[in-house]
Amino acid sequence: MSSNAPEQDTLHRFTFENTPIRGNTIQLHQSFMIALQNQAYPDFLRIALGELMAAGMLLSATLKMHGALILQIQGKGPLKLLVVECSRQAETGALTLRATAKFSENLQAASLLQMIGDGHFVITLDPKDGGAGYQGIVPLEGNSVSEMLENYMRRSEQIETSIWLACDGRQAAGMLLQKLPGQHETDTDAWNRINMLAKTVQNEELLQLPAEHLLHRLFHEEDVRLYDGQSVQFLCSCSRDNVSNMLRMLGQEEIKSIIEERGEVEVHCDFCNRNYRFDRIDSEQLFFTDITMPAPPGRH
Numbered sequence: 001m002s003s004n005a006p007e008q009d010t011l012h013r014f015t016f017e018n019t020p021i022r023g024n025t026i027q028l029h030q031s032f033m034i035a036l037q038n039q040a041y042p043d044f045l046r047i048a049l050g051e052l053m054a055a056g057m058l059l060s061a062t063l064k065m066h067g068a069l070i071l072q073i074q075g076k077g078p079l080k081l082l083v084v085e086c087s088r089q090a091e092t093g094a095l096t097l098r099a100t101a102k103f104s105e106n107l108q109a110a111s112l113l114q115m116i117g118d119g120h121f122v123i124t125l126d127p128k129d130g131g132a133g134y135q136g137i138v139p140l141e142g143n144s145v146s147e148m149l150e151n152y153m154r155r156s157e158q159i160e161t162s163i164w165l166a167c168d169g170r171q172a173a174g175m176l177l178q179k180l181p182g183q184h185e186t187d188t189d190a191w192n193r194i195n196m197l198a199k200t201v202q203n204e205e206l207l208q209l210p211a212e213h214l215l216h217r218l219f220h221e222e223d224v225r226l227y228d229g230q231s232v233q234f235l236c237s238c239s240r241d242n243v244s245n246m247l248r249m250l251g252q253e254e255i256k257s258i259i260e261e262r263g264e265v266e267v268h269c270d271f272c273n274r275n276y277r278f279d280r281i282d283s284e285q286l287f288f289t290d291i292t293m294p295a296p297p298g299r300h
């Protein structure tokens with residue numbers, strides 16, 4: 001079944017007129033499937049990653065920057081790491097995502113907190129437009145990705161945020177509401193009222209309904225303005241050039257010793273499962289540049 005409804009893989013922004021409340025919705029279908037197509041993850045892990053992907057897109061839409069927003073859930077349990085990277089490409093403004101997970105072989109379906117164990121939620125901003133980077137780390141609290149994220153936002157950003165996420169293993173979706181701080185409110189009940197309405201949302205509605213229908217279903221008595229959607233696609237930013245730079249940073253001696261031991265250097269991208277191989281000649285070329293060092297004084 002591959003319907004290509006225009007709503008799929010689309011992010012929508014909306015605002016509630018005359019209030020400091022704004023929101024986004026996201027539906028990920030193709031981008032979700034492609035992001036995980038080379039990964040052999042059990043269903044419950046696909047679902048956790050799908051929710052984190054939807055959350056990442058929703059949060060990145062609240063930021064104005066070009067660059068990457070990276071969400072990581074790190075733990076000491078059998079599920080070691082969930083990573084989602086959502087980017088707004090500097091050249092095109094296109095929204096892209098990629099995701100990966102690390103886990104031990106004895107991972108079994110359980111609540112997210114049980115699988116992760118003692119852990120942290122890490123948010124990293126990596127702007128590509130010259131702005132300052134940022135990393136926030138908080139202990140994991142909450143039993144779901146949405147609870148963890150709401151707690152994070154309350155603790156570190158001090159912005160009232162509500163998030164609903166859904167994933168059925170084949171597609172992921174979500175909705176975010178945020179109350180912008182420091183704005184004069186004439187309608188002081190709006191945040192509570194709109195949250196009460198939003199709480200009635202069902203997972204199937206998040207996954208299936210076009211944004212316009214979803215907002216009408218939830219908020220038809222409110223004055224909502226829906227903006228044009230933006231499409232989202234899978235993109236892995238890894239490249240042979242990036243890998244080459246990383247190998248150069250390891251240093252010539254290190255690379256030489258790997259070549260001597262194994263005959264080649266192999267670098268694997270955890271996001272897209274691509275392998276980059278450098279044989280003896282490739283790896284020598286890494287350190288071959290046409291910059292000639294000046295000869296030491298007094299010698300020719």
Ligand SMILES: [Zn+2]
Binds near residue numbers: 237238239
């Ligand atoms: Zn890659």
